[in-house]
Amino acid sequence: MSQPSPVSAVPASRVVVPAGTTAGQALRDAGAPNRGPQAVVVVRDPQGRLRDLSWAPEVDTEVEPVAADSEDGRAVIRHSCAHVLAQAVQDLFPEAKLGIGPPVKDGFYYDFDVDRPFTPEDLQALEKRMKQIIKGAQRFSRRVVDSVKAAREELAAEPYKLELVDLKSDAADVDTSEVMEVGGGELTIYDNLDPRSGERIWGDLCRGPHVPTTKYIPAFKLMRTAAAYWRGSEKNPQLQRIYGTAWESAEALENHLELLAEAERRDHRRLGTELDLFSFPDEIGSGLPVFHPKGGIVRRVMEDYSRRRHEEAGYEFVYSPHITKGSLFETSGHLDWYREGMFPAMHLDAELDEEGNVRKPGQDYYLKPMNCPFHNLIFRSRGRSYRELPLRLFEFGSVYRYEKSGVVHGLTRVRGMTQDDAHIYCTQEQVQDELKSLLTFVLDLLRDYGLDDFYLELSTRNEEKYVGSDEVWESATAALREAAEASGLQLVPDPGGAAFYGPKISVQAKDALGRTWQMSTIQLDFNMPERFGLEYTAADGSRKRPVKIHRALFGSIERFFGVLTEHYAGAFPAWLAPEQVVGIPIADEHVEHLQQVAKALRARRIRVDIDLSDDRMQKKIRNHTMQKVPFLLLAGGKDVEAGAVSFRFRDGSQLNGVPVDRAVDAISQWVRRRENASPTAKNFRVEES
Structure with missing residues (x-):
C-alpha cells in the first residue's frame, strides 16, 4: 500500500465518511496525516466504538480521527x-x-x-x-x-x-x-x-x-x-x-x-538496601518489612509531622489492638465481603475437661485488616451529643492483609502495614463541609511532603459487592461528587471500585517521573453506623444516626515511604533525611572544630555526624554523597583559622568559607522551613548575621 504525502500536521476534529466510502478514503480526502506521530490509525464512530480505516458505513457518518500519539x-x-x-x-x-x-x-x-x-x-x-x-x-x-x-x-x-x-x-x-x-x-x-x-x-x-x-x-x-x-x-x-x-x-x-x-535507578527496593533503610528478612515472611535505624528516622519524622498537623486540625488520637474476635468483623461485614483479604482465623479460648472433652467452646480471632470497626466501638462506648460532632478519631493503626505472593511488591504492596487512619463521625448537615475540609487538609499535607500534581478518582458501587440501599448509595455518591468538583481538580470515574460499605474519592498523585500513585482515600459510609447501632442525641432530644467518613491520608506508612523514596530517588529533603549533616575534617587537627559545629547544630535539633574514619577526604565526600546526605561540612586549616566551614552539596557544588554561626543558622532555617528541594550552591541562602 503506497503512502500519500501528508497534507496536514494535525488530524481534523471531525470527518464525515460518505455511505459506502471507507474511513481511510474520507480521511485522505480531508487531508488528514497518515505519517508520523499524529498519523490517524483508526476512527471513533458516533457510538464511541473504534473502527478500522477500512470500515465503510452504510449511511453518511461523522467520525473522530484517532491519532497514533493518543492513548x-x-x-x-x-x-x-x-x-x-x-x-x-x-x-x-x-x-x-x-x-x-x-x-x-x-x-x-x-x-x-x-x-x-x-x-x-x-x-x-x-x-x-x-x-x-x-x-x-x-x-x-x-x-x-x-x-x-x-x-x-x-x-x-x-x-x-x-x-x-x-x-x-x-x-x-x-x-x-x-x-x-x-x-x-x-x-x-x-x-x-x-x-x-x-x-x-x-x-x-x-x-x-x-x-x-x-x-x-x-x-x-x-x-x-x-x-x-x-x-x-x-x-x-x-x-x-x-x-x-x-x-x-x-x-x-x-x-x-x-x-x-x-525508574529502575529509583526503585525503592534497591535504594532501601543501598541506603540501609529497610529490609525483608526471609525469617519473618513475605511482605513484612523491618525498618533499620536510618529508615526508622525517616518514618518517625514523617509520622511526627503528620501527628502535629492532625492535632492542629482537631483530631483526637486513639489506639486499638492488632487482633479481635471474629464477631466484630461479622458485624462490620468484613467476614462476608473481605474474608479472602484477611489472614486465616486463630481458634482460641477452648477449655477441655480431664478427658479431653470440650467444656467451653473456643472462638475465632483474626488479625485486623481494618481499623474502622474498633473506632465504631469507641464512638459507641458512651452516649454522644450533637455538640461533640464532628468527632475526628485518628490512629496510626497496624493492619494485616493476606496479599497473594505474586502481588506483594517491596513497600508498595505488603502484608503488614501501618495506616494513618481517621474516622470522622458527623451529622448529615455537616457532611458536605467536612468532605471539603478533609480534601483540603489531605491535599495540603501531601504538598508538604513534596507531591503537588493531583487528580481525583470517584469510585462507585460494585453491583455484586455492597451493603445498604440504593437511596443511601446515591446520596453518598452525590455528596462525594459535589465535594470533588468543588476542589477544582480533574475528576475521573472509577465504576465499581468502591468498598462494600460506601463510595470513595481517591487522590491520585504524580511523582517526579510522571507516574500516578493512589494516595489518600475519603469514603462516605451510611451503612456501618447502622450495622453498629451508632447514635447521637440531636438538639431536639431525638436519637439520630451519625454519618461516618473513612479517611486514610498516606494509605499506609510503608507504601508512602516507598513512593517518597522513588519520588526523591533516595535523596530525601533535608527535613526528612536520616543524616542531615556530616562533618568531614581534612586532617585530625580539624576534628575539634567540627565537633563544636556539630554541638551547635544538635542544639538546633539537627541530625549531624562527623566522619572520623581513616578514609581520604575525597573518598569520604564520595561515600556520603552516595548516601544522599544533603549537607556536607568540610573543614581545613583556613576554615579553622577563620571560624568557618565549607559546604559541599549533593550535586557537587560548593560554598567555601561560611562563618560557623551563619552556617548553623542557614541549615536550621532550611530544615525548619521543610524545604523539599535539594540544597545547592545556587538555592541555599546564607544570610548575614
Whole structure:
C-alpha cells in the first residue's frame, strides 16, 4: 500500500465518511496525516466504538480521527504489534499455540504454549523477524466468521482460541482482555495480507480494530518473558508470556525506555538496601518489612509531622489492638465481603475437661485488616451529643492483609502495614463541609511532603459487592461528587471500585517521573453506623444516626515511604533525611572544630555526624554523597583559622568559607522551613548575621 504525502500536521476534529466510502478514503480526502506521530490509525464512530480505516458505513457518518500519539491510538498500535509478535513466534516456533495478546498500560503481551521458556536469544530473534514483517507492510484485514461452527473448524489447531470461541456464548465468563479476542456481537478474524498479491500470510481471532498495515508500527521493543496461567487460573496450563512495548515514534520509545531505566535507578527496593533503610528478612515472611535505624528516622519524622498537623486540625488520637474476635468483623461485614483479604482465623479460648472433652467452646480471632470497626466501638462506648460532632478519631493503626505472593511488591504492596487512619463521625448537615475540609487538609499535607500534581478518582458501587440501599448509595455518591468538583481538580470515574460499605474519592498523585500513585482515600459510609447501632442525641432530644467518613491520608506508612523514596530517588529533603549533616575534617587537627559545629547544630535539633574514619577526604565526600546526605561540612586549616566551614552539596557544588554561626543558622532555617528541594550552591541562602 503506497503512502500519500501528508497534507496536514494535525488530524481534523471531525470527518464525515460518505455511505459506502471507507474511513481511510474520507480521511485522505480531508487531508488528514497518515505519517508520523499524529498519523490517524483508526476512527471513533458516533457510538464511541473504534473502527478500522477500512470500515465503510452504510449511511453518511461523522467520525473522530484517532491519532497514533493518543492513548487509544497507542493501544491500537500495541495490539497490532502483539499480532506481529504472534506471527513471528509461529514463524520461528511452528508448534506454538496461541493464547491472548491484549494491549496493557505502556505496552502489550502475548501468551504462548511452547515446549520451553523463551530465552533472551529468542527475544532477539523474534525482534528481528518482527522488523521484517513490519517492513513488509502487511495489511490487516477484518473478516467476519459466519458461525461458531465455522470458527471452530478454522481454529481446530488452536485449542486456546477454541475455548474462547466456546466462551462467546457466555459473555459473563469473558474478561476484558479476552473480549479483545472474541468481540461483542460477532466473531471476527484479522488476516495479515501480502500488500502485492493479497495472499493471506497469517491470521488471528480478534475483535480489533487494527492499524491499516504493519508499517503503522514505527517503534517497538520486546521487554521480558514470564510464566502465566491460561486465563489467570492456577488450575489451567502454564503458558509463556512475552511482554513488549510499542510507540508512535522512535523518539517516544526512546523516552519510554529512559523513563524505565530511571525508574529502575529509583526503585525503592534497591535504594532501601543501598541506603540501609529497610529490609525483608526471609525469617519473618513475605511482605513484612523491618525498618533499620536510618529508615526508622525517616518514618518517625514523617509520622511526627503528620501527628502535629492532625492535632492542629482537631483530631483526637486513639489506639486499638492488632487482633479481635471474629464477631466484630461479622458485624462490620468484613467476614462476608473481605474474608479472602484477611489472614486465616486463630481458634482460641477452648477449655477441655480431664478427658479431653470440650467444656467451653473456643472462638475465632483474626488479625485486623481494618481499623474502622474498633473506632465504631469507641464512638459507641458512651452516649454522644450533637455538640461533640464532628468527632475526628485518628490512629496510626497496624493492619494485616493476606496479599497473594505474586502481588506483594517491596513497600508498595505488603502484608503488614501501618495506616494513618481517621474516622470522622458527623451529622448529615455537616457532611458536605467536612468532605471539603478533609480534601483540603489531605491535599495540603501531601504538598508538604513534596507531591503537588493531583487528580481525583470517584469510585462507585460494585453491583455484586455492597451493603445498604440504593437511596443511601446515591446520596453518598452525590455528596462525594459535589465535594470533588468543588476542589477544582480533574475528576475521573472509577465504576465499581468502591468498598462494600460506601463510595470513595481517591487522590491520585504524580511523582517526579510522571507516574500516578493512589494516595489518600475519603469514603462516605451510611451503612456501618447502622450495622453498629451508632447514635447521637440531636438538639431536639431525638436519637439520630451519625454519618461516618473513612479517611486514610498516606494509605499506609510503608507504601508512602516507598513512593517518597522513588519520588526523591533516595535523596530525601533535608527535613526528612536520616543524616542531615556530616562533618568531614581534612586532617585530625580539624576534628575539634567540627565537633563544636556539630554541638551547635544538635542544639538546633539537627541530625549531624562527623566522619572520623581513616578514609581520604575525597573518598569520604564520595561515600556520603552516595548516601544522599544533603549537607556536607568540610573543614581545613583556613576554615579553622577563620571560624568557618565549607559546604559541599549533593550535586557537587560548593560554598567555601561560611562563618560557623551563619552556617548553623542557614541549615536550621532550611530544615525548619521543610524545604523539599535539594540544597545547592545556587538555592541555599546564607544570610548575614
